[in-house]
Amino acid sequence: MSTTYTLRAKHRRSALRTLAFLSPWLIGFCVFFAYPLISTVYFSFTHYDGFGAATFDGLTNWSYVFGEYPLFWPALRNTLWLVIVMVACRVVFGLGVGMLITKIKTGVGVFRTLFYLPYLAPPVAATLGFVFLLNPGTGPVNSLLGDLGIPAPDWFTDPSWSKPALTLLAVWGVGDLMVIFMAALLDVPTEQYEAAELDGASPWQRFRYVTLPNISPIVMFAVVTGVIQAMQSYTQPLVAAKVASGNMGNSGQQFEPGYPDKSTLTLPQLVYNLGFQRFDYGSACVVALVLFALSMAFTALLMKRRGGLVQAGE
């Protein structure tokens, strides 16, 4: 009788202790995650311009965003373009650089540092720099291409080149993937390479049948986190569009979103555009929920237990 009692008391004490340790996050979760998420759903069915009270409006915002809002489909298309092309380029290039760094024997520390540095560059600063470097008229990149006789694109001022230019900027900052791939590549058992070599495998076959299977969970991790990142593209396309259009003011000036020709518009930008420039909070919440649905779909993929991407237990 008394042992059950003490056991139960012990359980209760350990439950309280767990609760105490988790409490900062539990409060944060409720106030800064659950509550605003539910509110976003609620606001998406109301008309609200920031004054007075929100009034219930049924599906008006939803049909407006999907049916009439001229920027929604271009923004969705751009976002998906970035998700596919940017992630593919970053993963392939990151893996290439990661493999290169494992083969470098002299000055590996210097090389690794140089490859990693761009990842640290603040996005606004990096974007400003790239818009200047890729400036068709006076930028050094097009000057060099011109000297080499290569026809140079107009980058951030040409709708068909603005997204590739953003991709180039993202590939430049591939240092994080390089580090992750490097760690994974160094973990591949050397014996497997030796065995493959004894069997007469070519370098490509060694990559295909030894390297890839060993690092595939990390490739998958890089793809899924990359997709989530690309879906959130906000600062770089916005700053690039503002600077390239020559309309940089933070206050007052009217700015054509997605310059040039809506080509750099992304879903997160629409939330800002609808909510904080047009004060149509309800429609902004609809776009926010589209973004939410997309990111949760990919997060679910990331957490699939047997995928082994993020193990929940020990």
Add this chain to the structure above:
Amino acid sequence: MTYAFDHAAAPTATPAGRTARRKALLRWIAVHSLGVAAALFFVLPFVFLLLTSLMDGRQTLTRDLIPHHWAWSNYRAVFETPGFLTWWKNTLLYAGLGTVLSVVSSVPVAYALAKFRFRGRNLSLMLVISMMMLPPQVIIIPMYLFWAKQLDLSGTLWPLIIPLAFGDAFTIFLLRQFLLTIPNEYLDAARVDGCGELRTLIKVVLPMARPGIAAVALFQFFYAWNDYFGPQIYASDTPASWTLSYGLESFKGAHHTDWNLTMAATVLVMAPVILVFFFAQKAFVEGVTLTGVKG
């Protein structure tokens, strides 16, 4: 560190040995030329920015890459731009205070998620990961209305700093990954000696977790340093509350044609990040590795 691709040829004097040695040398040259090419791709943009920041205003509109005369005064001009020093102060407040708050509040949460067994632990971890993956734009409308209309704090950076006192999902996740690598035997030993959980955490775990804490602190600091969206939402109408990342973009607006001054300001915003990196390389690499590799 060992390298999986290290198959250096045996240095023997036989003809076969000589061919193998020549092959190894050729491979060394190929790999390192490729390395230099990649290094140029990563470094040249920095070099161009630096050079442009030292040109006079007119030269930025020409195709010459080397400054005609080195205009170091550009940097003084940037510092004398009204607001620039205020942006530094604001950025340090947001990044510094935010980092301290998020680390202090996230450590116990990460510890519980890594080392306690309790019902709902996996669910909690999944929710942390969901929070981490949530684009900030998804919840920004209610959050803005909450801070601006109910607490009247728009125009300041407090809406960005205060939530960090309640744990940050990314910090919690990374710290948990790190704490998993600390063997349970140390904790059990402390408990046998009669330490409570809090004392075990402070006396035993924290000293061992120092590299992990350094990594998450750096990540949090640079997240705030680089943040553009947050200051744009809450502080855009109040230039006295702008941060460097946000102010930098408007700087280009104020100095319409002055690419040299803009690039000097850009260099100044990048410089602290890169400087800190050189002192804390290990912590950075540790942090990046934690996101991907250790389960």
